[in-house]
Amino acid sequence: MDLGEKISILAGAAKYDASCASSGSSGRASGAADGGLGYREPAGICHSWTGDGRCISLLKVLYSNVCRYDCAYCVNRASADTKRVSFTSQELADLTIEFYRRNYIEGLFLSSGIFSDPDIVMEKLIETAKKLRTEHGYGGYIHMKIIPGTGDKMIREAGLWADRLSANIELPTDLSLKNLAPQKNGREILGAMEDVADTTAQYEEDRRRIRTTPDFAPSGQSTQLIVGASEENDRQIISLSGALYRKFGLRRVYYSAFTPVGVPGRGGIPDPRLPDIPGPPLVREHRLYQADWLLRFYHFSSEEILDGATPFLDKHLDPKTAWALKNLRRFPIEINRADYEELLRVPGIGATSARRIIEVRRSRSLSFDSLRRIGVVLKRARYFITVSGGFIDRPEDPGRIRRILSDSDGAGLQLPLFDF
Numbered sequence: 226m227d228l229g230e231k232i233s234i235l236a237g238a239a240k241y242d243a244s245c246a247s248s249g250s251s252g253r254a255s256g257a258a259d260g261g262l263g264y265r266e267p268a269g270i271c272h273s274w275t276g277d278g279r280c281i282s283l284l285k286v287l288y289s290n291v292c293r294y295d296c297a298y299c300v301n302r303a304s305a306d307t308k309r310v311s312f313t314s315q316e317l318a319d320l321t322i323e324f325y326r327r328n329y330i331e332g333l334f335l336s337s338g339i340f341s342d343p344d345i346v347m348e349k350l351i352e353t354a355k356k357l358r359t360e361h362g363y364g365g366y367i368h369m370k371i372i373p374g375t376g377d378k379m380i381r382e383a384g385l386w387a388d389r390l391s392a393n394i395e396l397p398t399d400l401s402l403k404n405l406a407p408q409k410n411g412r413e414i415l416g417a418m419e420d421v422a423d424t425t426a427q428y429e430e431d432r433r434r435i436r437t438t439p440d441f442a443p444s445g446q447s448t449q450l451i452v453g454a455s456e457e458n459d460r461q462i463i464s465l466s467g468a469l470y471r472k473f474g475l476r477r478v479y480y481s482a483f484t485p486v487g488v489p490g491r492g493g494i495p496d497p498r499l500p501d502i503p504g505p506p507l508v509r510e511h512r513l514y515q516a517d518w519l520l521r522f523y524h525f526s527s528e529e530i531l532d533g534a535t536p537f538l539d540k541h542l543d544p545k546t547a548w549a550l551k552n553l554r555r556f557p558i559e560i561n562r563a564d565y566e567e568l569l570r571v572p573g574i575g576a577t578s579a580r581r582i583i584e585v586r587r588s589r590s591l592s593f594d595s596l597r598r599i600g601v602v603l604k605r606a607r608y609f610i611t612v613s614g615g616f617i618d619r620p621e622d623p624g625r626i627r628r629i630l631s632d633s634d635g636a637g638l639q640l641p642l643f644d645f
């Protein structure tokens with residue numbers, strides 16, 4: 226099989242992993258022939274964010290789509306009727322360098338099916354990264370998956386060559402893992418995250434004493450959760466994410482709307498363990514990302530976002546507005562007096578706007594016009610604030626505010642939202 230066909234199959238097989246957000250790029254790099262090396266879609270070029278917040282293009286590819294495991298939601302599962310193919314470490318390192326030199330990519334997202342013992346698979350991924358770093362002098366970004374079941378020795382080796390590591394938790398409970406990914410073990414996956422967190426802390430500690438201590442996964446670790454393949458509610462998902470951020474210092478949890486994969490052309494016969502849904506629950510995925518922002522940047526706890534009485538996020542309202550409407554007694558807040566934490570709770574005021582408000586307020590009082598200039602979204606904030614005692618609108622009649630601020634069908638939403 227020629228290399229072009231391998232790339233096409235193994236990049237296509239990698240695209241369901243959301244821990245690197247796909248750009249949906251479909252154009253052709255200038256001068257490249259159809260199906261050739263410069264054709265971006267089949268080659269699996271996606272966009273992701275580095276630890277310092279830069280958006281970069283990655284070659285997102287599997288080392289192999291041969292897999293012993295049979296995760297019901299996966300196109301590469303052992304029982305799927307799909308063409309199987311593997312790279313060699315040399316092929317994949319050479320390919321990455323070729324793409325890098327042509328400026329098609331700034332990094333590599335590397336994962337694999339479990340074609341052998343997990344440590345052996347991990348060793349192949351590490352070998353590829355090592356070749357890139359040592360033989361080609363490659364200094365670009367590498368995001369490497371931790372293969373489920375990999376031992377801690379391999380994990381510690383992987384972090385020396387990769388910028389980011391990720392162990393995919395995939396499903397929110399042990400029961401769902403047992404039903405849909407029976408060969409995976411939730412404890413092992415959490416154990417891998419703990420290993421990464423502990424080793425990172427160890428390297429940081431060492432660096433304080435020995436300046437030449439090498440970097441260990443300097444862009445941290447992330448994980449992916451599949452949404453809609455199992456029965457858990459949003460509250461369970463958000464509680465799990467909150468715990469992962471707290472315990473293991475994850476940089477990101479990615480939410481991936483379950484894509485039915487059993488239809489013809491996407492891996493064969495439908496798996497009876499999976500829900501029969503017409504398409505991926507994209508609005509739910511979007512709301513989970515918004516709730517995740519509340520956890521990471523707005524200092525919300527998972528219990529504040531959802532409780533036993535409302536276990537699902539509102540399809541028609543962003544979670545911050547939904548929280549504000551449930552807690553109207555806390556509003557309005559006075560813009561010229563509120564502290565940073567109070568400002569963060571106002572729909573329409575993001576972290577940047579809140580900081581700017583505090584900054585500007587040191588020299589003068591703010592008006593509604595200055596709020597607009599700072600970037601406050603007054604269309605949302607107007608119901609929840611006063612400015613020097615004055616209102617645009619009052620926090621009364623939550624039903625009316627809800628009608629005005631609702632998305633009609635939750636569709637057409639943009640990601641990510643920094644200022645909601």
Ligand code: SF4
Nearest residue numbers: 292294296299302338
């Ligand atoms: S381990 Fe599961 S999710 Fe990963 S490639 Fe194999 S079948 Fe797919």
